[in-house]
Amino acid sequence: xxxxxxxxxxxxxxxxxxxxxxxxxxxxxxxxxxxxxxxxxxxxxxxxxxxxxxxxxxxxxxxxxxxxxxxxxxxxxxxxxxxxxxxxxxxxxxxxxxxxxxxxxxxxxxxxxxxxxxxxxxxxxxxxxxxxxxxxxxxxxxxxxxxxxxxxxxxxxxxxxxxxxxxxxxxxxxxxxxxxxxxxxxxxxxxxxxxxxxxxxxxxxxxxxxxxxxxxxxxxxxxxxxxxxxxxxxxxxxxxxxxxxxxxxxxxxxxxxxxxxxxxxxxxxxxxxxxxxxxxxxxxxxxxxxxxxxxxxxxxxxxxxxxxxxxxxxxxxxxxxxxxxxxxxxxxxxxxxxxxxxxxxxxxxxxxxxxxxxxxxxxxxxxxxxxxxxxxxxxxxxxxxxxxxxxxxxxxxxxxxxxxxxxxxxxxxxxxxxxxxxx
Amino acid sequence: xxxxxxxxxxxxxxxxxxxxxxxxxxxxxxxxxxxxxxxxxxxxxxxxxxxxxxxxxxxxxxxxxxxxxxxxxxxxxxxxxxxxxxxxxxxxxxxxxxxxxxxxxxxxxxxxxxxxxxxxxxxxxxxxxxxxxxxxxxxxxxxxxxxxxxxxxxxxxxxxxxxxxxxxxxxxxxxxxxxxxxxxxxxxxxxxxxxxxxxxxxxxxxxxxxxxxxxxxxxxxxxxxxxxxxxxxx
Numbered sequence: 233x234x235x236x237x238x239x240x241x242x243x244x245x246x247x248x249x250x251x252x253x254x255x256x257x258x259x260x261x262x263x264x265x266x267x268x269x270x271x272x273x274x275x276x277x278x279x280x281x282x283x284x285x286x287x288x289x290x291x292x293x294x295x296x297x298x299x300x301x302x303x304x305x306x307x308x309x310x311x312x313x314x315x316x317x318x319x320x321x322x323x324x325x326x327x328x329x330x331x332x333x334x335x336x337x338x339x340x341x342x343x344x345x346x347x348x349x350x351x352x353x354x355x356x357x358x359x360x361x362x363x364x365x366x367x368x369x370x371x372x373x374x375x376x377x378x379x380x381x382x383x384x385x386x387x388x389x390x391x392x393x394x395x396x397x398x399x400x401x402x403x404x405x406x407x408x409x410x411x412x413x414x415x416x417x418x419x420x421x422x423x424x425x426x427x428x429x430x431x432x433x434x435x436x437x438x439x440x441x442x443x444x445x446x447x448x449x450x451x452x453x454x455x456x457x458x459x460x461x462x463x464x465x466x467x468x469x470x471x472x473x474x475x476x477x478x479x480x481x482x483x484x485x486x487x488x489x490x491x492x493x494x495x496x497x498x499x500x501x502x503x504x505x506x507x508x509x510x511x512x513x514x515x516x517x518x519x520x521x522x523x524x525x526x527x528x529x530x531x532x533x534x535x536x537x538x539x540x541x542x543x544x545x546x547x548x549x550x551x552x553x554x555x556x557x558x559x560x561x562x563x564x565x566x567x568x569x570x571x572x573x574x575x576x577x578x579x580x581x582x583x584x585x586x587x588x589x590x591x592x593x594x595x596x597x598x599x600x601x602x603x604x605x606x607x608x609x610x611x612x613x614x615x616x617x618x619x620x621x622x623x624x625x626x627x628x629x630x631x632x633x634x635x636x637x638x639x640x641x642x643x644x645x646x647x648x649x650x651x652x653x654x655x
Numbered sequence: 656x657x658x659x660x661x662x663x664x665x666x667x668x669x670x671x672x673x674x675x676x677x678x679x680x681x682x683x684x685x686x687x688x689x690x691x692x693x694x695x696x697x698x699x700x701x702x703x704x705x706x707x708x709x710x711x712x713x714x715x716x717x718x719x720x721x722x723x724x725x726x727x728x729x730x731x732x733x734x735x736x737x738x739x740x741x742x743x744x745x746x747x748x749x750x751x752x753x754x755x756x757x758x759x760x761x762x763x764x765x766x767x768x769x770x771x772x773x774x775x776x777x778x779x780x781x782x783x784x785x786x787x788x789x790x791x792x793x794x795x796x797x798x799x800x801x802x803x804x805x806x807x808x809x810x811x812x813x814x815x816x817x818x819x820x821x822x823x824x825x826x827x828x829x830x831x832x833x834x835x836x837x838x839x840x841x842x843x844x845x846x847x848x849x850x851x852x853x854x855x856x857x858x859x860x861x862x863x864x865x866x867x868x869x870x871x872x873x874x875x876x877x878x879x880x881x882x883x884x885x886x887x888x889x
Contacts, residue, residue, distance in 0.1 A: 235769035239755070246757030554752045560714060561749075563742025563770040565735060650714035651747065652705050652830070 258584025261537035285357035291477035293502040303477035306344040313474035347442035369422030383422035440470035545638035577635025663858035664688040669720035698878030713737030746819030753815035754803035774822025788817040
């Protein structure tokens with residue numbers, strides 16, 4: 233038997249070109265399937281980790297999913313703002329322990345800029361209730377004198393090699409090449425430690441700074457002829473009139489429904505309050521269908537790849553009738569011939585799996601940065617999850633079962649041919 | 656295996672018919688080849704030659720009768736046992752395409768040793784025996800490591816002969832081994848085969864439709880004489 237397996241290996245090597253093409257298709261299809269699964273789980277994980285300890289997310293009335301997307305993940309745009317008076321009224325509500333204002337819309341070289349208050353750094357939690365940690369520096373000040381200070385996320389600092397004291401300018405809107413607020417540069421005063429959440433790719437400034445850089449702007453463009461130099465902004469009232477959204481932490485969680493009802497029926501303006509967990513659940517429900525379709529399609533791709541394996545082994549058998557007859561004359565039985573074909577199919581599938589996994593690993597190494605900066609999805613190099621093990625063993629089992637067919641045919645051929653191939 | 660008096664091949668009351676066929680295509684009341692005997696079996700194509708070889712090789716099983724090779728009745732062995740027996744005791748040479756094209760000439764000759772421990776042992780130093788056979792069969796050393804597919808048909812048949820002979824099997828079965836060769840080389844090949852069979856003391860059953868090749872054998876038998884159904888038909 234060992235002798236036959238050695239021969240099978242040499243025989244396969246002689247057909248290496250054809251087999252390499254089959255192997256290639258198995259590798260690609262497994263990579264696609266595993267990548268879909270990996271991105272799916274990692275996307276969920278990074279979205280879920282982005283907020284913890286936040287009881288309510290509040291913004292102008294829109295869909296809960298959309299509110300989550302722009303306020304927590306900084307993707308997409310708010311269609312409407314909420315008034316600062318609403319923020320203040322809610323922040324001082326007796327049930328509310330802390331409130332973080334969020335003001336979005338500007339960007340720095342493609343990274344979103346978030347206007348907020350120093351409370352952000354002390355109260356925001358991510359992952360398993362972990363607080364934000366400063367790798368270097370400190371939060372921006374909350375006073376008029378410290379208006380043009382910025383705290384940058386880990387990714388932003390790494391991407392551009394920023395250090396404490398560097399000067400950066402913001403652009404209006406989310407396009408990397410939008411009109412610039414070049415006349416009012418910011419000084420980097422703090423760099424946050426990596427979190428694996430959207431915080432990493434965010435530039436944080438104070439709410440007052442957001443107002444300041446837009447003093448001489450109207451409707452998304454600089455006012456022609458009007459220039460207010462940076463030194464003079466403190467003469468103006470920099471208190472913002474509206475913000476994009478707010479995050480609320482409660483004194484006691486059971487009050488969450490009561491407060492949510494209160495906000496959703498707020499008299500001042502139409503507001504929406506969502507519980508992050510519930511909104512994310514809704515998001516997964518919308519995405520589940522897409523996920524499942526992707527999984528089904530990539531499973532089909534794997535099946536196509538393995539069908540190619542069967543077809544190739546079957547087609548090759550006609551040319552290998554002589555080989556089989558020679559092996560028979562040397563003492564091989566039909567069962568040996570059957571096992572030889574099955575072993576060839578299983579080995580190819582296994583190789584395809586290994587190389588596919590290797591390709592996935594390389595792909596993640598190459599694309600992780602891109603995925604995080606563009607989609608906020610943190611792709612991790614890690615051991616396969618249970619689901620991935622399950623997928624891989626299913627692929628292997630499928631490889632085994634599709635190899636049974638050529639094996640069975642080889643068995644039939646060697647029984648019918650005996651020592652002399654019939655053509 | 657097989658005391659000196661035991662025949663190499665001994666068939667009795669052998670009957671075989673293919674499934675779905677009523678009439679047996681093999682019906683041999685008795686046929687014997689002694690150890691070391693070199694027999695020319697003459698049979699036109701379609702006379703049941705391939706079927707008989709399949710029966711002798713143990714890849715087909717008869718409906719009736721006994722196939723005693725070196726005293727062992729193949730019909731009493733399991734399919735795995737028959738495969739084992741074939742690997743241990745029989746060397747085959749076919750008409751053409753005897754070799755695995757992706758192995759070198761030498762590796763092709765060494766194959767029986769990987770399938771049968773017995774033949775590996777009987778060859779003593781199997782590589783040395785392969786070299787010796789190559790030299791006897793007039794294959795120059797520069798051909799030994801070439802892939803079998805790069806050899807001429809004549810060279811391939813000589814490599815096939817070396818493979819059949821290695822490990823000194825007691826029975827050699829050659830099925831039209833010269834039909835792919837041109838006439839002058841046919842007799843030369845047969846002479847080599849006869850000499851080598853003699854040297855390893857193997858019984859040789861040489862099957863061919865071409866009775867002109869039968870000149871130097873111990874005995875010539877027409878398949879039609881031992882196989883009855885063909886006789887009845889004619």
